[in-house]
Amino acid sequence: MAVYTEVPDGELAAFIAAYDIGDVVSCKGIAEGVENSNYILHTTGGSYILTLYEKRVHKEDLPFFLGLMEHLAEKGLNCPTPIKARDGVALRELCGRPAALISFLEGMWPRRPTEKHCQQVGVALADLHLKGADFPMQRPNNLSVEGWRLLVASTKDRADEVKPGLGQVITAELDHLAGNWPTGLARGVIHADLFPDNVFFIGERLSGLIDFYFACTDFLAYDLAICLNAWCFEAASGGRAGEFNVTKARLMIEGYRRLRPLSDDELAALPLLARGSALRFLLTRLYDWLNHPPGAFVQPKDPLEYLKKLTFHQQARSVAAYGL
Numbered sequence: 132m133a134v135y136t137e138v139p140d141g142e143l144a145a146f147i148a149a150y151d152i153g154d155v156v157s158c159k160g161i162a163e164g165v166e167n168s169n170y171i172l173h174t175t176g177g178s179y180i181l182t183l184y185e186k187r188v189h190k191e192d193l194p195f196f197l198g199l200m201e202h203l204a205e206k207g208l209n210c211p212t213p214i215k216a217r218d219g220v221a222l223r224e225l226c227g228r229p230a231a232l233i234s235f236l237e238g239m240w241p242r243r244p245t246e247k248h249c250q251q252v253g254v255a256l257a258d259l260h261l262k263g264a265d266f267p268m269q270r271p272n273n274l275s276v277e278g279w280r281l282l283v284a285s286t287k288d289r290a291d292e293v294k295p296g297l298g299q300v301i302t303a304e305l306d307h308l309a310g311n312w313p314t315g316l317a318r319g320v321i322h323a324d325l326f327p328d329n330v331f332f333i334g335e336r337l338s339g340l341i342d343f344y345f346a347c348t349d350f351l352a353y354d355l356a357i358c359l360n361a362w363c364f365e366a367a368s369g370g371r372a373g374e375f376n377v378t379k380a381r382l383m384i385e386g387y388r389r390l391r392p393l394s395d396d397e398l399a400a401l402p403l404l405a406r407g408s409a410l411r412f413l414l415t416r417l418y419d420w421l422n423h424p425p426g427a428f429v430q431p432k433d434p435l436e437y438l439k440k441l442t443f444h445q446q447a448r449s450v451a452a453y454g455l
């Protein structure tokens with residue numbers, strides 16, 4: 132469960148007193164998520180998410196993340212917006228950690244993504260890219276080629292503990308991607324982690340996007356590649372376990388293109404971008420798998436799920452593999 136920092140009642144009350152949101156009614160830790168400590172806070176004024184930022188989030192990046200949420204929400208994207216205290220400041224400190232209150236979004240994330248979900252995620256992703264286009268801040272993607280290089284260096288010697296030969300696979304893949312990574316594609320603000328657990332639906336209608344803590348400035352089409360990986364492979368259990376669902380991919384890409392056309396260069400680069408995105412999640416999961424303390428309460432995610440996805444994209448010769 133993702134509550135790394137326990138907040139004593141007295142400290143919470145002092146924190147909340149800086150805001151105009153009424154008095155605390157309840158504050159409960161949220162079990163989901165792996166990066167930060169999240170609480171659902173009910174006050175006499177409403178419901179909020181209280182986040183204490185933990186190890187992977189750097190304090191200097193928080194103005195970008197919070198500023199982006201505020202910008203997107205102002206433009207009408209359904210995403211949380213940071214709540215400012217009476218002094219106008221949203222980024223504060225609680226229990227020695229950077230902390231912020233953000234607005235609560237209604238909805239549930241889909242446990243079994245369907246074709247309809249995938250199509251709507253494509254539309255919502257393009258909407259995010261268009262609404263983010265005039266966001267004035269920049270943040271380099273520290274989990275692109277140079278970040279992968281660092282992760283390969285720190286995992287390759289022990290990678291074969293997870294699967295024999297894995298060290299060689301990630302080294303060769305990094306070489307391939309570093310030598311072929313595109314340069315001229317359209318860039319802008321990307322979400323960079325738009326997995327099913329970060330997209331809420333009410334019934335079958337997409338109701339909002341959360342968790343902007345990997346957002347950065349990078350190729351827009353790379354964000355689509357991340358979503359293809361996260362949404363369009365069948366779940367690890369069930370009849371078609373791990374298979375790529377080309378219909379979901381086609382619907383997602385078509386949904387995206389409804390709002391933002393993809394250039395020929397972006398389409399041609401999609402297999403490579405999908406490889407890069409598969410390596411990115413393979414490496415961060417591998418790093419966490421090898422480095423999580425025994426007995427830790429957060430179960431690391433399976434790196435090999437992303438090895439299978441990488442293998443699929445390595446065999447994709449063109450965008451036709453994605454249903455186009």
Ligand SMILES: Nc1ncnc2c1ncn2[C@@H]1O[C@H](COP(=O)(O)OP(=O)(O)OP(=O)(O)O)[C@@H](O)[C@H]1O
Pocket residue numbers: 133161163164165166167168169180211233234235236237328329341342344
């Ligand atoms: N604004 C919000 N409104 C409603 N629920 C939220 C909101 N933000 C977060 N949550 C809830 O908290 C959970 C964890 O949030 P979040 O995904 O941001 O955590 P995280 O620690 O960054 O994890 P990860 O990066 O692994 O997804 C979500 O699955 C959701 O249930």
Ligand SMILES: N[C@@H](CCO)C(=O)O
Pocket residue numbers: 165166324326412415416432
């Ligand atoms: N979405 C990431 C973890 C959270 O950032 C993954 O599935 O590996």
